[in-house]
Amino acid sequence: MDQLDKDIINTLQYDFPVCERPFARLAETLNSSEDELINRVQNMLDSGLLTRFGPMYNAVNMGGALSLCAMKVPEDQFDQITEQVNAFAEVAHNYQRDHEMNMWFVLATETQQDLNDTLNAIEKTTGISVYNMPKEKEFFVGLHFKA
Amino acid sequence: MTQAIENNTLDIDELDRRIIMATQSGLPVVAEPYRQIADHLDIPTQLLMDRLNAMKQDHRIRRIGVVPNHYKLGYTANGMSVWDVDDAIINEVGEQLGQLDMVTHCYQRPRFLPEWSYNLFAMVHGHNHEEVLDKVDQIASLLGDKAHKHDILFSTKILKKTGLRLKDKG
Numbered sequence: 001m002d003q004l005d006k007d008i009i010n011t012l013q014y015d016f017p018v019c020e021r022p023f024a025r026l027a028e029t030l031n032s033s034e035d036e037l038i039n040r041v042q043n044m045l046d047s048g049l050l051t052r053f054g055p056m057y058n059a060v061n062m063g064g065a066l067s068l069c070a071m072k073v074p075e076d077q078f079d080q081i082t083e084q085v086n087a088f089a090e091v092a093h094n095y096q097r098d099h100e101m102n103m104w105f106v107l108a109t110e111t112q113q114d115l116n117d118t119l120n121a122i123e124k125t126t127g128i129s130v131y132n133m134p135k136e137k138e139f140f141v142g143l144h145f146k147a
Numbered sequence: 148m149t150q151a152i153e154n155n156t157l158d159i160d161e162l163d164r165r166i167i168m169a170t171q172s173g174l175p176v177v178a179e180p181y182r183q184i185a186d187h188l189d190i191p192t193q194l195l196m197d198r199l200n201a202m203k204q205d206h207r208i209r210r211i212g213v214v215p216n217h218y219k220l221g222y223t224a225n226g227m228s229v230w231d232v233d234d235a236i237i238n239e240v241g242e243q244l245g246q247l248d249m250v251t252h253c254y255q256r257p258r259f260l261p262e263w264s265y266n267l268f269a270m271v272h273g274h275n276h277e278e279v280l281d282k283v284d285q286i287a288s289l290l291g292d293k294a295h296k297h298d299i300l301f302s303t304k305i306l307k308k309t310g311l312r313l314k315d316k317g
Binding site for chain 2: 139
């Protein structure tokens, strides 16, 4: 990764222009060329340095429902409960964390009703209470990752 | 300048839905990416760009850009810091946290009293465990008595990770 790759990452994390020739416009500020930038971005996607290029959609504002949920899972049942929770397609991410609330997962559904139904189904299947912690407010973050 | 996004939902019409379906896995890496998508949808490029700009305006699109793999950039440690902040000042504190380097997400969430009094969540990244702990200490000093207490939850294992996708309603 050289300086141009770093500049691309640091710039494109914030804003990719919406115009006919966005890479050409970016080439002016990044002191590069349209072709060079296209090659660099494609190479970084291919190498896995970049995981995405495009619009980041906000599921909640699109009418979907999203929530962070936590559970206190007994250690001796952890693997079994993990399997049961992960089997729900609505569970997008699931992390084990070092806390009494040791399982944290994100539920993503198209409607609030689907979310409530899924929560109930998870509680019924696992026999464990789910702490439902949907975001009440999101604060914009000022900075992203510095490459 | 930071601002809070309220949790209001918006209706999406059929064209927006088609645009979302066509772009949610990414834009083509070509000189005219919007034109290529517009051609695929059989709509004018300008209409596509107008719709994308409108979705940026009302926050259905957070932003258009790249997402780096933070592990590959060396940010291998992350901790979910959680803070107990008076509701009356949570906007001020949330915006303050959002401005900090290495905080990638910052949300207000409901408390579950008495066992869970934390109402502000901030994901903190670092090159290692110690850097994350240092960062959280710095945040604690910065907030002073604005935060009654805080904790940090490190992930010990990824149990599942899939992308968020809008289902095709056909």
